[in-house]
Amino acid sequence: MKSKGSRKKKLHKPPNIHDVARQARVSVFTVSVVVNKNGNVSPTLRRRVEAAVQKLNYRPNLLARGLVKHETHTIGIVVRDIVNPFFPLLVRGVEDAARKAGYSVLLCNSDDQREKEEQYLELLLSKCVDGILLNKAPGNLSLSLRRLLADSKVPVVLMMRTSSDLKADAVVTDDEKGAFEAVSHLVRVGHRLIALVSGPLSVSNGKARWRGFRKALEAGDLQYERDLVIEGDYHIDSGYSAGLSLLPRRPDAVFVANYLMTVGLMKAADEMGLRCPEDFGLASFDDYPWLSCFRPRLTTVELPKYEIGATAVQILLERISGKRNRRALVKLMPELHIRESCGFMLRKRDSKEDSLARQEKPYAASTAPEFQ
Incomplete structure (x- = not known):
């Protein structure tokens, strides 16, 4: 032996x-x-x-070499839900921009849980990353972790959401404008009773999309009906529950604040025997290549996912190199993609009815502070 x-x-x-x-x-x-x-x-x-x-x-030994030079050429990224089809292209934008600059990327998934998010942030700091990209989970970070981030002097760039507890650079999309454009289109089509499945109103982009919805109703001289607004959490199950609650009230149209909740709402509609756009119009937030393969094709607000990731890396690298001093908020513009689900093919109007578009009030940006 x-x-x-x-x-x-x-x-x-x-x-x-x-x-x-x-x-x-x-x-x-x-x-x-x-x-x-x-x-x-x-x-x-x-x-x-x-x-x-x-x-x-x-x-x-790259880590040992990096510690001597006080740099490791690694970037950490924490996203809320890697299963959500929104994030792969965003992460690809991060990776491509980072690799071009000679950096590697460590990817973490918080599952929308603050406790898990904090564990990963501590892990990334222990790995001596040069900077962190954060798609914030709901809720504020603990005081101890905020102090740890401040003491480490590791720069953080927020993506898609701002947060009152982190005074950091941020790259977001103009979600209020995107929601305004989508709901305004539903109004132009001729829908008058429009429901909303919102994102969580405790987070900045959920609140922004809700504001855009309300402003579009006001611009179209339509009433805001509280019983036609249900707050979701950006997951399929909340869209399904919202559909079961909203669709029996027979709204003319529904605006859903993200794609996964749209899947849940359509599941509820199918179980109830309702058809889109024959029984209700539909517009959603975010677009994907495969959506053109389904019927009806969804009217959506496209978000520049790849550009969000690439831009966030650019700002983070400027922070790491000391080239940026002032805190930055970069807003990228969404784009409305009009397809059959909104019901425009079923609600063609003559030139007199089409005057609604000319009477509609223009979008006015919110005066709410950019960082909340």
Whole structure:
């Protein structure tokens, strides 16, 4: 029977910089210069070091090197729900922009839970990331974590949501304007009784989409009906529950504040034997390539997902390099995509009825503070 000592001797030890120096018959300093590309070395010595690195399969300790330089060239990103189809393209925008700048990305998923979000933020700080991109879960961070972030001096850029407890840069979309345009279109089509399945009103983009809905009703001289507004949580189940509650009241149209809740509402409509757009018009927030494959095709507000991620990285890198001092709020514009679900094909109007579009009041941006 082999002893534990003999087994330990057989454990493979990864090569270090001293092994490379012995193999190449050069100094450790010369190996460091070649590996870090921060000095002049003769072509002969460089080839010997590179050959030794390849032969030994040497991998520099990037973390240790980064700690010496006070940088690790890694960025952490925390998103609320990686299952939500909104996030993959946003993360791709982050990764592409980060890799172009020589950074790697660590991805974390909070599942919309503040406790899990805080655990991941602490983990990223322990990994010595150079910066953090955060799509905030509902609720404020604990005081201890806010202090930890402040003491670490690791820059944070918020994405899609602002938060009253984090005075950080943010990249968001103009959700109020997007909701206003979508609901205004429903009004122009001829819908008069319009329901809303909102996002959580405790978060900035949920509140912004609710404000856009209300402003569009006011601009169209329509009444805001409280019993036709249900607050959801951006998940399928809340859209389904809202559909079961709203659709029996027979609204002319429904505006749903994100795609997943739209899936839930359509499930409820199917169970109730209701058809869109024959029985109700529908407009939703966010667009995806596959939506054109289904009938009816959804009228949606498209959000620039890839650009959100790429822009957030750009701002974060400016923070890391010290090029940015003032706090930034970047608003990217949404785009309305009109398709059959809104019911425009069923509600064609003559030129007299179409005058509603000319009488409609223009969108006026909210005077609410940008950072809440």
